Amino acid sequence: MKPNTQQLNDLTIQVRRDILRMVHAVNSGHPGGSLGCTEFLVALYQHLMDRKEGFDMNGSGEDLFFLSNGHISPVFYSVLARSGYFPVAELATFRLINSRLQGHPTTHEGLPGIRVASGSLGQGMSVAIGAALTKKLNGDNHIVYSLHGDGELQEGQIWEAAMYASAKKVDNYIATVDLNGKQIDGTTEEVLSLGDLRAKFEAFGWDVLEIKEGNNLEAIINGMTDAKSRTGKGKPVCVLLYTEMGNGVDFMMHTHAWHGKAPNDAQLESALAQNPETLGDY
Amino acid sequence: MKKYTNTGNKDTRSGFGAGLTELGQKNENVVALCADLIGSLKMDDFKKNHPERFFQIGIAEANMIGIAAGMTIGGKIPFTGTFANFSTGRVYDQIRQSVAYSDKNVKICASHAGLTLGEDGATHQILEDIGLMKMLPGMTVINTCDYNQTKAATLAIAEHHGPVYLRFGRPSVPNFTPENGTFEIGKAVVLNEGTDVTIIATGHLVWEALVAAEALEAKGISAEVINIHTIKPLDEEAILKSVAKTGCVVTAEEHNMLGGLGESVSRTLSLNNPAPQEYVAVKDSFGESGTPDQLMEKYQLNNQAIFAAAEKVITRK
Numbered sequence: 001m002k003p004n005t006q007q008l009n010d011l012t013i014q015v016r017r018d019i020l021r022m023v024h025a026v027n028s029g030h031p032g033g034s035l036g037c038t039e040f041l042v043a044l045y046q047h048l049m050d051r052k053e054g055f056d057m058n059g060s061g062e063d064l065f066f067l068s069n070g071h072i073s074p075v076f077y078s079v080l081a082r083s084g085y086f087p088v089a090e091l092a093t094f095r096l097i098n099s100r101l102q103g104h105p106t107t108h109e110g111l112p113g114i115r116v117a118s119g120s121l122g123q124g125m126s127v128a129i130g131a132a133l134t135k136k137l138n139g140d141n142h143i144v145y146s147l148h149g150d151g152e153l154q155e156g157q158i159w160e161a162a163m164y165a166s167a168k169k170v171d172n173y174i175a176t177v178d179l180n181g182k183q184i185d186g187t188t189e190e191v192l193s194l195g196d197l198r199a200k201f202e203a204f205g206w207d208v209l210e211i212k213e214g215n216n217l218e219a220i221i222n223g224m225t226d227a228k229s230r231t232g233k234g235k236p237v238c239v240l241l242y243t244e245m246g247n248g249v250d251f252m253m254h255t256h257a258w259h260g261k262a263p264n265d266a267q268l269e270s271a272l273a274q275n276p277e278t279l280g281d282y
Numbered sequence: 283m284k285k286y287t288n289t290g291n292k293d294t295r296s297g298f299g300a301g302l303t304e305l306g307q308k309n310e311n312v313v314a315l316c317a318d319l320i321g322s323l324k325m326d327d328f329k330k331n332h333p334e335r336f337f338q339i340g341i342a343e344a345n346m347i348g349i350a351a352g353m354t355i356g357g358k359i360p361f362t363g364t365f366a367n368f369s370t371g372r373v374y375d376q377i378r379q380s381v382a383y384s385d386k387n388v389k390i391c392a393s394h395a396g397l398t399l400g401e402d403g404a405t406h407q408i409l410e411d412i413g414l415m416k417m418l419p420g421m422t423v424i425n426t427c428d429y430n431q432t433k434a435a436t437l438a439i440a441e442h443h444g445p446v447y448l449r450f451g452r453p454s455v456p457n458f459t460p461e462n463g464t465f466e467i468g469k470a471v472v473l474n475e476g477t478d479v480t481i482i483a484t485g486h487l488v489w490e491a492l493v494a495a496e497a498l499e500a501k502g503i504s505a506e507v508i509n510i511h512t513i514k515p516l517d518e519e520a521i522l523k524s525v526a527k528t529g530c531v532v533t534a535e536e537h538n539m540l541g542g543l544g545e546s547v548s549r550t551l552s553l554n555n556p557a558p559q560e561y562v563a564v565k566d567s568f569g570e571s572g573t574p575d576q577l578m579e580k581y582q583l584n585n586q587a588i589f590a591a592a593e594k595v596i597t598r599k
Contacts, residue, residue: 057355058355058357059356106384107385115355116351116380118379120378123348123379126344126345126348126376126380127351127352128352129352130349130351130354132352133337133353134352134354134356134357137334137335137358156344157345160340160344160345161348163340163342164349167340168337
C-alpha cells in the first residue's frame with residue numbers, strides 16, 4: 001500500500017524535524033541541501049521505488065538508489081530509518097563516535113540501506129551505471145536511481161560517466177540533479193557556472209526532463225513517473241530537479257549560508273515551530 | 283642450490299590474459315572492464331569469447347573504477363585492466379572511497395608496472411603503486427614474478443572476496459614457476475633454502491634473485507631466496523623464520539624504496555627481530571626512457587645489484 005498525500009506530507013515534515021534535530025545535536029552536518037531534497041527522497045522511497053522488505057546488498061529484483069552527494073546524509077538517514085531500514089532511534093547517533101551514521105554515508109559500518117560510500121563528490125554516477133549494467137546482465141528489469149548536487153557536476157568524472165551512459169545505452173537508469181543553484185562558496189553562477197545543463201545532458205545523448213517545482217510532492221511524483229516511463233528506450237534519463245535549499249525553514253531559504261552549518265538552540269526552536277511534529281520525534 | 287629452469291621468456295601480462303580467458307569459461311560472474319588498452323592487457327580473448335561480459339570504458343579510468351564498484355552490487359566480479367599508473371595514482375580517490383572503503387569485490391589488474399615498461403618513460407612508469415595500494419585498509423596487493431604465477435594469481439583472486447590490486451608487467455621475462463601451479467594469497471614461496479643471507483624479492487626481481495643466489499653460492503655464500511608475491515597481507519611468519527636463521531636481509535623490487543616491499547619487511551623486522559637490511563629498489567626518483575635492460579642496469583635493479591647488496595649486508599651482521 002502506497003501512502004496517501006496526507007501521509008507523505010506528514011512524513012516530509014517529520015523528516016525535516018529529524019534533519020534539524022540531528023545537525024543541531026552535533027552542531028555539524030549539512031541541513032540546507034538535506035531540506036531541499038526532503039520531498040524528493042520521501043517521494044522516491046515511499047511512492048516511486050519498487051523496494052523489497054529488508055536490506056540485501058545485491059538488491060536483486062528491486063529498484064536501487066545511490067546518493068552521490070553524500071553530504072546530505074541527514075535526509076538520507078531519516079528517510080531510510082522511516083522507511084524501515086533501521087530503527088528511527090538510531091538517528092540520535094548521527095556523527096557520534098561508534099555510530100553507523102557516519103558524517104557521510106558508508107557501507108563500512110554495515111548500515112542497512114547504504115550500498116556504497118559517498119562524500120568525495122562525482123563518483124556516484126559511475127557506481128549507479130555499474131549497478132545498472134549488472135541488472136541488465138542479470139535480466140533484472142528494475143531501475144537504478146541516483147541523486148547529484150548541482151555543484152557536484154563540476155567534477156570531471158560525472159561527464160566521463162555521462163558520456164558512457166548514453167554511448168552504451170544504459171537506459172535502466174535515472175540520474176537526478178538537485179538544482180538549488182548553491183554550493184559552499186556561493187551560487188553556482190559565482191563559483192563556476194554550470195551553463196545550460198539541459199543542453200549539456202542532451203548533447204551527451206541523454207533524455208532530459210525538468211521538474212520545476214522540486215519541493216512539491218505531487219510535481220515530483222508526476223515528473224518522476226514520466227521519467228520512469230522514459231526508461232528502456234535506449235537512453236539514460238536525466239531529471240533536472242529545481243529545489244530550494246533549506247526548504248521549509250524560512251531563514252534557511254534563499255541563501256547558501258546553511259549548506260554546512262547547524263542551527264543554534266533558538267534557531268532550532270524557530271525551525272521546529274515551522275514544522276510541527278507529525279509522526280513523532282526520534 | 284635448487285635449480286630452476288626457464289621454460290622460455292614470456293610476459294607476465296600474457297599470464298593475466300590467459301588466466302582471464304580461463305576465468306571467462308569457469309566463472310560466469312566474472313566481468314572485464316578496460317580503458318582502451320585491450321591489446322596491451324591481453325584481454326582480447328575474453329572480449330571475443332564473452333562480448334556481453336566485456337566492457338570497453340574508453341579512456342576514462344575514474345569512471346571505470348566506479349562502474350566496477352557498482353557492478354559488484356548484484357554479484358558480478360569485475361576485473362579492471364589498464365596500465366599500473368592509470369590503475370592507481372590516477373584513480374586513487376575512486377579506489378579509496380568506492381572500492382576499498384566500500385569493501386567492493388573489485389580486482390584492479392595493472393600491467394606495465396615499473397621501469398620495464400621502457401621507452402614510454404616516466405609518465406607511464408609508476409614506481410609508487412605498491413605503496414599507494416598497500417596503504418588502503420582491506421586491499422590485497424599482489425606482484426607476480428612470471429607468466430605461470432600471474433595466470434595462477436588471476437585465477438586465485440576471483441575466489442577471494444574483497445578488493446585486490448594485481449600488479450604485473452610488459453616485458454618478456456623468464457618463466458620458471460610450475461605450470462598450472464597453485465597460488466595461495468599471502469603465502470611466501472621459499473625458492474631456495476640458505477643460511478647466510480635472506481633475499482626477499484617480488485615481481486621481475488625474483489628471477490634476478492635466483493641468479494644472484496647462484497653467483498653467491500659460487501663465492502661460498504648460502505642465500506635463502508623468498509618470493510613474496512603478496513605484499514599485503516605480508517607473510518611475516520616466513521620472513522621472521524628466515525631472518526632468524528640468516529641474520530640479515532636484502533629486499534628487491536621494481537618500485538620506489540619508499541613505500542614498497544622493503545619497507546613492509548623493515549616494519550616486520552623492527553617490530554619483532556631487528557636485522558640489517560639492504561634495499562634493491564629505485565632510490566626515490568622517477569624513471570626515464572630506455573630499454574628495460576638499460577633501465578634495470580642504470581637504476582640497479584638486477585642480479586648484480588642483488589649480489590652486491592647481499593655481500594654488503596652480510597658485513598653488517
